[in-house]
Amino acid sequence: MHRLAAAATVLILAWGTNARAGDDTIFQYSTLDALSAGVFDGQMSFGELARHGDLGLGTFNALDGEMVAFDGAFWRITHDGTVHAVGPEELTPFAAVTPFAADAAFTLEGGLDLPGLSALLDSRLVDRNTPVAIRIDGVFAELTIRAPARQEKPYVGLIEALASQNTWQHQDIAGTMVGFWFPAWMGTINAPVWHLHFLSADRTVGGHVLAAQTGQADVQLDRSPDMNLVLPRTQAFADAVIGE
DSSP states (O other): OOOOOSSOEEEEEEOOSSOOTTTTEEEEESOHHHHHTTOOOOOEEHHHHTTSOSEEEEEOGGGOSEEEEETTEEEEEOTTSOEEEOOTTOEESSEEEEOOOOSEEEEEOSOOBHHHHHHHHHHTOSOSSSOEEEEEEEEEEEEEEEEOOOOOSSOOOHHHHGGGOEEEEEEEEEEEEEEEEOOGGGTTTSOSSEEEEEEETTSSOEEEEEEEEEEEEEEEEEEOOEEEEEEOOOHHHHHOOOOO
């Protein structure tokens, strides 16, 4: 059994040797396993997070909504389905961002459900061991998205917290999906799937993507062989039973 210390910890995972500092780097605060264990409060501000990337996803303290970011703008989708601009002073318990610069791009045709889209994206991976950031701009024939309800202390685990989430279905909706793919061996750090959040073109609808049917869209992929993982300094993180 392993315990994670409360002291500030910075883990640098670097495979590339030619990238300048910050290029092709995913910056992440906390881990998926910590969030799953109910560590819903963090000390990382979105002002600080924005220094490390202009595209990403995450959540807010007390699990108060879904976060989506691209083009340097950060947005919150709350449990009632409304979309709000994020202030630099707001805090996150879990988020990942990157300075997005596409390595590959292609046009996506319509008619794919989310498993079909995932399989297609899998086929575009350069290798199975390096994270990838993604951006998809287009129209989605069908879309199911969610946002969690704000939690109150004492916090429960993530699965129990998501039992009170709201979900919405939309048809023929234009917007942007962003997110990441992580390899299976990094599955305790972030989701080892195509983890996607959505924001509509008119900035009125968004959330975590649960299901989709694609229309025509433009896909950009950014292979990210460097990662900067910062662990929380909170007592709640130090005391949490994580990954057991």
